Amino acid sequence: MFEFDWADNDKGLKQDEFKFTLVNFNHLMYHKHLPTDEPFVLASQAQQVWYISDLLEADWNVVVTMTRRDNYDVYPTIEVEPHSRVELDDNIPTRNEDVCWLREGVEGLFVDKIMTTVENVQVEKDI
Structure with a gap:
């Protein structure tokens, strides 16, 4: 309760x-001198405000409502943008297709066996 x-x-x-x-x-x-004067209110019925003295009228105060810390009403509604479709190139191979890894128009070199570093050194010494 608040007074x-x-x-x-x-x-x-x-x-x-x-x-x-x-x-x-x-x-x-x-004025709090009568029994019916009830200055109290429940917290759920109140809103926190603060006051700024009005410079033009001395007895008056401007009411400013408070925004709770870390509670900003930046986006009151959720805006959903439609998903954009990406058109894929038909030349991209899929997993079900055989992929040719040879360049066309260039002579290739076929390697039957992958040589280790030790075998490469021995071959160079033999030469």
């Missing part, structure tokens, strides 16, 4: 030409 000062809606609350809400706490709704 509040309730401003009178008729005398202590107004909007300026820029649609800002202004509050004058000299005009309270409850």
Whole structure:
């Protein structure tokens, strides 16, 4: 529960030409001297605000609502963009096709056996 000062809606609350809400706490709704004056409210019924003194009117304060830390309303709705389709080239081989690894127009060299480094050294010494 929180204790509040309730401003009178008729005398202590107004909007300026820029649609800002202004509050004058000299005009309270409850003065806390009657048993029916209830200055308390549940936390679920309240919204956190802060006040800036109005420079043009001394008794009035501008109401500014608070945004909780790490709670920003950047994207109020989820925007879903359609997926773009990528057209693949028909020349790309698939796994089911045989792939030819020889270049056309160039003489190739066929190697029957892969030689290890030790065999390469021995061949060079024999020459």
